[in-house]
Amino acid sequence: MSQIVRGVVARAKGAPVTIEQITIPAPGPGEAVVQVQACGVCHTDLHYREGGISDDYPFLLGHEAAGVVEAVGEGVTAIAPGDFVVLNWRAVCGNCRACLRGRPWYCFNTFNAEQKMTLDDGTELSPALGIGAFAEKTLVAAGQCTKVDPAVKAEVAGLLGCGVMAGLGAAVNTGNVGRGDSVAVIGCGGVGTAAVVGANLAGAARIIAIDLDERKLAVAKNLGATHTVHAAGLDQDGVVEAVQDLTGGFGADVVIDAVGRPETWKQAFYARDLAGTVVLVGVPTPDMRLEMPLLDFFGRGGSLKSSWYGDCLPSRDFPMLIDLHLQGRLPLDAFVSETIELDQVEEAFDKMHRGDVLRSVVVF
Known part of the structure; x- marks a missing residue:
C-alpha cells in the first residue's frame, strides 16, 4: 500500500525549496521503504536545486541519510524490516565487468529503485542521487541499504552516506x-x-x-x-x-x-x-x-x-567506520554542526554557502 509523507522538493532552477506531500509506493521486487531518521544537508543537494546536476525537475532532495527499514519487496534477503541502515547511492550490481574483476567500488552499473515517488498530483519525482531522503520515508533499491550497528546515532551514521565517506575514502x-x-x-x-x-x-x-x-x-x-x-x-x-x-x-x-x-x-x-x-x-x-x-x-x-564516492564499497566500509566511531577512534560527531527540522533546509543551504557549518542535519 502506498503512503503519503512530507518531503523537500526543488521544483525549478534556483527557486527556494518547498515542503510537499510525497507518495511513496509499496516496495516492489528488489526494493525497500526506509523510515528516515536523519539526513545531512550536502552541497550536492544545492547543486540539484541550482540545475548543476541535471534539469530533470522536480527533485526530491536529500541523500546523506540513515534510518530503519520499514518494508521490503519480493526477493530481498540481505535486509529486513527493523534493520538500521545507512543509505548509499552506488548500489553495486555484482555482474558488470568491474564487479566481475573484483573491483565492485568501480561498478559501472549501479542501480536505484525502479518505481517512482510522486507528488500528490502524480508528477514523478527525481530523487537526489537515487535516494531522496529529505522525506519522512523514501523508496530505494535494497542494495542501497547497508546495515550498521544500531548503537550509533542516526545523525552521525548518515554522514557516511556521502560527504564524510567521499573525503575519508579519497585519502x-x-x-x-x-x-x-x-x-x-x-x-x-x-x-x-x-x-x-x-x-x-x-x-x-x-x-x-x-x-x-x-x-x-x-x-x-x-x-x-x-x-x-x-x-x-x-x-x-x-x-x-x-x-x-x-x-x-x-x-x-x-x-x-x-x-x-x-x-x-x-x-x-x-x-x-x-x-x-x-x-x-x-x-x-x-x-x-x-x-x-x-x-x-x-x-x-x-x-x-x-x-568516486571515496572509491568505497558500502558493505565493507560503512560497518567498519561505524565500529571505529563507536570505539572512539573516528570523530564523526564533530561533523554535525547543528540538527534542524525539515522546513529549515533552505536556511541550511544559506549557512553552508557562507561556510558557517560543516553539516546541518535534518532529524525526524
Whole structure:
C-alpha cells in the first residue's frame, strides 16, 4: 500500500525549496521503504536545486541519510524490516565487468529503485542521487541499504552516506595514504575535512590543510591537520610554495583537491612531490576546462586520480567506520554542526554557502 509523507522538493532552477506531500509506493521486487531518521544537508543537494546536476525537475532532495527499514519487496534477503541502515547511492550490481574483476567500488552499473515517488498530483519525482531522503520515508533499491550497528546515532551514521565517506575514502582508498606520508588537502569543507580525518586515521606524519576560511582551518587542525595554510591572497605559486616549505622543499606525497576547480587542481598537481599522487574529489561543473603543458605530466610522473564516492564499497566500509566511531577512534560527531527540522533546509543551504557549518542535519 502506498503512503503519503512530507518531503523537500526543488521544483525549478534556483527557486527556494518547498515542503510537499510525497507518495511513496509499496516496495516492489528488489526494493525497500526506509523510515528516515536523519539526513545531512550536502552541497550536492544545492547543486540539484541550482540545475548543476541535471534539469530533470522536480527533485526530491536529500541523500546523506540513515534510518530503519520499514518494508521490503519480493526477493530481498540481505535486509529486513527493523534493520538500521545507512543509505548509499552506488548500489553495486555484482555482474558488470568491474564487479566481475573484483573491483565492485568501480561498478559501472549501479542501480536505484525502479518505481517512482510522486507528488500528490502524480508528477514523478527525481530523487537526489537515487535516494531522496529529505522525506519522512523514501523508496530505494535494497542494495542501497547497508546495515550498521544500531548503537550509533542516526545523525552521525548518515554522514557516511556521502560527504564524510567521499573525503575519508579519497585519502584512504583512492590516495592510498600510508604511515609516514605527507598529505595536503585543498578545501576544508565537509569533504576536505573528512580527507584530513582519513589521512590522520591512515597514519600520515604531516597533514596540511589549505583553505580561504580561518574557521575551517581551525576545525581541520582540531581533527588532525598538523599544519594549515590560509590561502586568502595567495596565487597558485604561493599555495605551492607554502606546501613545499612544509615538506622540506619537495611537495606532499598525496595532494587532495576537495574543491574541484581548474585552479585548485593545478595547485594540487604542482604541490605534490615527484611521483606523488593527486586525488580529485571535489566535483567540477561541465563547463570547466584545464590547459597545461603535457611535458609537465610526463616529467613529474606519479598518479592522477579521480575519487568516486571515496572509491568505497558500502558493505565493507560503512560497518567498519561505524565500529571505529563507536570505539572512539573516528570523530564523526564533530561533523554535525547543528540538527534542524525539515522546513529549515533552505536556511541550511544559506549557512553552508557562507561556510558557517560543516553539516546541518535534518532529524525526524
